[in-house]
Amino acid sequence: MRLSKRLALVASFVNEGSSLADIGTDHGYIPIALTRQGKVTRAIAMDVRKGPLERAREHIREYHLEERIETRLSDGAERLKAGEADTVVIAGMGGELVIHILEGGRHLWDEVGQWVLSPQSELDKVRTYLQENGFVITRKDMVEEDGKYYTVMDVSRGVMEEMSQAERLYGAYLIRHKNPVLREFLKRERDQLLKIREQLNAQSTDSARARLAELTRELDWNREAQDEMQ
Numbered sequence: 001m002r003l004s005k006r007l008a009l010v011a012s013f014v015n016e017g018s019s020l021a022d023i024g025t026d027h028g029y030i031p032i033a034l035t036r037q038g039k040v041t042r043a044i045a046m047d048v049r050k051g052p053l054e055r056a057r058e059h060i061r062e063y064h065l066e067e068r069i070e071t072r073l074s075d076g077a078e079r080l081k082a083g084e085a086d087t088v089v090i091a092g093m094g095g096e097l098v099i100h101i102l103e104g105g106r107h108l109w110d111e112v113g114q115w116v117l118s119p120q121s122e123l124d125k126v127r128t129y130l131q132e133n134g135f136v137i138t139r140k141d142m143v144e145e146d147g148k149y150y151t152v153m154d155v156s157r158g159v160m161e162e163m164s165q166a167e168r169l170y171g172a173y174l175i176r177h178k179n180p181v182l183r184e185f186l187k188r189e190r191d192q193l194l195k196i197r198e199q200l201n202a203q204s205t206d207s208a209r210a211r212l213a214e215l216t217r218e219l220d221w222n223r224e225a226q227d228e229m230q
Contacts, residue, residue, distance in 0.1 A: 021085035028056030077105030100137025140173035
């Protein structure tokens with residue numbers, strides 16, 4: 001099985017020899033790939049929807065991994081018990097949903113040693129939530145695939161240092177390690193923001209002026225991140 005660039009990056013973060021729970025497993029590709037590689041000892045593929053979970057079961061049967069990968073219908077981490085997994089993957093969904101799943105999995109916070117998170121939006125909200133609830137991001141990486149950018153975070157319990165708004169938006173780890181994909185993303189985002197600003201400058205409505213003020217802040221944060229990466 002060949003994983004997409006995004007899923008391959010997520011899978012690469014999982015600790016060797018761990019027991020895995022993949023929340024929002026969809027087709028079950030990550031548990032299947034990691035089990036076949038021998039990187040995880042066992043896995044639970046979880047999803048809130050019956051359709052994706054049945055597709056995951058089909059793929060698991062295709063690779064004859066029924067005895068090593070369990071499928072479980074669950075709203076987030078609701079049906080995951082303490083001690084069943086020491087690594088939990090939450091990937092392929094928006095930031096608000098990632099936060100919702102983490103909040104619903106409070107009973108696991110001190111039991112799970114590693115959380116691999118890959119929110120597809122609202123990364124600043126996720127980082128703020130982690131900081132406010134006793135988590136620390138120990139490693140982070142970024143990949144571009146089909147014109148979209150994806151961030152993956154290795155998270156565990158601990159105290160996270162204070163972050164600037166630019167670091168919340170783009171990731172302190174990525175900025176400080178001068179991540180090349182983030183550098184590319186920042187340049188592309190700046191070009192897009194400048195084009196929008198040019199269009200809004202031709203308008204004189206209150207909403208256009210309000211959006212211009214927001215754009216100025218966003219461009220400042222973008223420039224701050226790029227300056228830190230010099």
